Amino acid sequence: MIQVRDIRKSFDGQPVLKGINLDIPDNATAVILGPSGQGKTVFIKTLVRLIHPDSGSIHYDGEDILRMHAKEWQHFQNNIAFVFQNSALFDFLDVQENLNLFLQMHKSMTARQCQQEVARAINFVGLDEDVLDKFPEELSGGMRKRVAIARAMIKRPKYIFYDEPTTGLDQNNAEKVSELINMLKHEISATSIIVTHDIKLMRDVSDQVALLREGTISFVGGKDEISAQTLDFLYETRGEYDI
Amino acid sequence: MAKKQSEQFFMRLGDRTISFFTTVYEIAVLLVQSIRAVPSVWFYRRQLLEQLYHFSVKTLPIAAVIAVFIGLGATVQGTYQSSELLARYVIVNVIFKTTIIELCPIVLSLVLAGKLGASLAAEIGSMKISEQIEALETMSLDPVGFLVLPRMIAGLLMLPVITIFANFLALFSSFFMSVVVTDWISPQEFVSGLEMDFKPFEMYFGNWIKPAVYGFIIALVGSHFGLKTTGGAKGVGNASTNAVVVSAVFIVIFDYYLGKLLL
Numbered sequence: 001m002i003q004v005r006d007i008r009k010s011f012d013g014q015p016v017l018k019g020i021n022l023d024i025p026d027n028a029t030a031v032i033l034g035p036s037g038q039g040k041t042v043f044i045k046t047l048v049r050l051i052h053p054d055s056g057s058i059h060y061d062g063e064d065i066l067r068m069h070a071k072e073w074q075h076f077q078n079n080i081a082f083v084f085q086n087s088a089l090f091d092f093l094d095v096q097e098n099l100n101l102f103l104q105m106h107k108s109m110t111a112r113q114c115q116q117e118v119a120r121a122i123n124f125v126g127l128d129e130d131v132l133d134k135f136p137e138e139l140s141g142g143m144r145k146r147v148a149i150a151r152a153m154i155k156r157p158k159y160i161f162y163d164e165p166t167t168g169l170d171q172n173n174a175e176k177v178s179e180l181i182n183m184l185k186h187e188i189s190a191t192s193i194i195v196t197h198d199i200k201l202m203r204d205v206s207d208q209v210a211l212l213r214e215g216t217i218s219f220v221g222g223k224d225e226i227s228a229q230t231l232d233f234l235y236e237t238r239g240e241y242d243i
Numbered sequence: 244m245a246k247k248q249s250e251q252f253f254m255r256l257g258d259r260t261i262s263f264f265t266t267v268y269e270i271a272v273l274l275v276q277s278i279r280a281v282p283s284v285w286f287y288r289r290q291l292l293e294q295l296y297h298f299s300v301k302t303l304p305i306a307a308v309i310a311v312f313i314g315l316g317a318t319v320q321g322t323y324q325s326s327e328l329l330a331r332y333v334i335v336n337v338i339f340k341t342t343i344i345e346l347c348p349i350v351l352s353l354v355l356a357g358k359l360g361a362s363l364a365a366e367i368g369s370m371k372i373s374e375q376i377e378a379l380e381t382m383s384l385d386p387v388g389f390l391v392l393p394r395m396i397a398g399l400l401m402l403p404v405i406t407i408f409a410n411f412l413a414l415f416s417s418f419f420m421s422v423v424v425t426d427w428i429s430p431q432e433f434v435s436g437l438e439m440d441f442k443p444f445e446m447y448f449g450n451w452i453k454p455a456v457y458g459f460i461i462a463l464v465g466s467h468f469g470l471k472t473t474g475g476a477k478g479v480g481n482a483s484t485n486a487v488v489v490s491a492v493f494i495v496i497f498d499y500y501l502g503k504l505l506l
């Protein structure tokens with residue numbers, strides 16, 4: 001269970017997050033939906049301490065991560081994986097090494113075991129094993145996103161965070177990614193937290209939806225409770241969404 | 244009008260001064276963070292090995308070219324300035340010492356500030372803007388331990404190695420120029436020029452202490468500007484320009500103060 005209480009964050013006096021409250025139950029897929037530029041990336045990064053909020057608290061199963069010491073946090077981080085908006089694969093490493101890095105640095109596994117894990121992850125995300133020798137710049141955007149998901153799953157995290165997992169992908173790839181998010185949730189039984197502006201993705205994967213607009217959460221509920229009016233309000237449109 | 248302009252000038256001067264001292268402060272903070280990361284150097288040994296390779300093997304060709312021509316240039320200049328009032332081996336001695344202790348270390352470091360400093364600032368900077376630094380953090384890897392510390396150690400260890408190599412080449416090319424090509428001095432006299440007033444400490448100083456300090460500066464300053472990168476491709480460009488300029492300034496300032504230590 002993740003409990004977020006009154007998170008605030010400003011950049012140069014400009015408030016971006018204006019007191020966010022949110023509960024995310026275990027093993028749920030929570031989608032935080034909001035239009036571009038409303039602070040989705042800032043919010044999801046505060047949840048994993050990549051950005052430090054000005055005030056507020058974030059508890060994971062009752063533990064306040066903002067008050068953890070660096071060492072404790074480093075240890076706790078093994079429960080967490082993050083899929084970045086632009087994949088953030090290490091461009092000086094090939095795909096194999098990208099996937100291997102965490103195992104190599106943190107797990108006492110033999111090279112053979114690592115290789116098996118890597119092969120398993122790459123198959124899971126539906127890529128051929130011959131991409132393993134390629135460098136990130138040689139992959140398409142969709143492939144990169146899948147490698148990023150594979151890299152996240154290799155940690156076997158309890159919590160997995162996705163920042164705009166479908167942005168910049170064509171419909172086909174976007175659907176594959178939604179599918180992967182669902183499959184991965186069952187495979188490693190993790191809690192998934194997704195920020196996106198993609199309504200289709202929200203419909204495909206979410207158990208719980210929160211709407212983020214102008215730095216606050218205006219609605220929390222199941223995906224069926226969201227009305228066309230709410231979406232129109234969120235995206236400042238008129239009757240574009242039929243539910 | 245004139246007053247306004249001068250006001251503006253002083254305000255800009257003030258801003259620059261403040262930002263210079265902020266940079267110095269932030270570099271000092273990074274230094275402390277890196278020292279704190281030293282106990283985990285074994286954990287990051289693979290990264291260290293890569294950087295040792297990067298800082299040495301890849302820089303040797305350019306170092307060789309520079310060293311040979313520093314040797315030739317210094318010798319030509321020395322022989323041209325020589326007069327009948329001084330024994331030629333004394334001039335060889337002057338050429339030898341200025342080359343080994345001053346010229347080679349500083350010219351090499353300035354060139355490598357351009358080559359290594361710019362590339363490592365750009366490398367780290369593009370990782371910064373593409374969220375790769377944050378990706379390291381989410382994998383429980385410390386960006387300072389993973390990226391900065393290996394580069395600092397590589398700078399500290401490898402610049403002396405390169406400089407020793409370069410100094411040998413410079414000495415050899417100097418010998419070649421003055422003895423073989425121009426027949427300006429005999430081999431025996433050349434050697435007695437080298438032996439004159441020989442102080443081993445000066446050799447350690449020029450070959451080891453100075454380049455180690457400069458290598459350290461190049462890596463530290465380059466990493467700092469890399470980690471501070473914001474914005475897109477332009478930000479990366481700024482980071483590498485700043486890295487080169489600031490490390491070059493630091494190098495010449497340190498060169499002066501290190502030189503004073505010898506007196």
Ligand SMILES: Nc1ncnc2c1ncn2[C@@H]1O[C@H](COP(=O)(O)OP(=O)(O)OP(=O)(O)O)[C@@H](O)[C@H]1O
Nearest residue numbers: 011012016035036037038039040041042043164197
């Ligand atoms: N490091 C920063 N410094 C200053 N302002 C920032 C910083 N990071 C984010 N912002 C500001 O915070 C606001 C929200 O940014 P954020 O990246 O969270 O938007 P987003 O909802 O993720 O948008 P998108 O859907 O385009 O990714 C923007 O106005 C941005 O200018």
Ligand SMILES: [Mg+2]
Nearest residue numbers: 040041085164
């Ligand atoms: Mg974003």
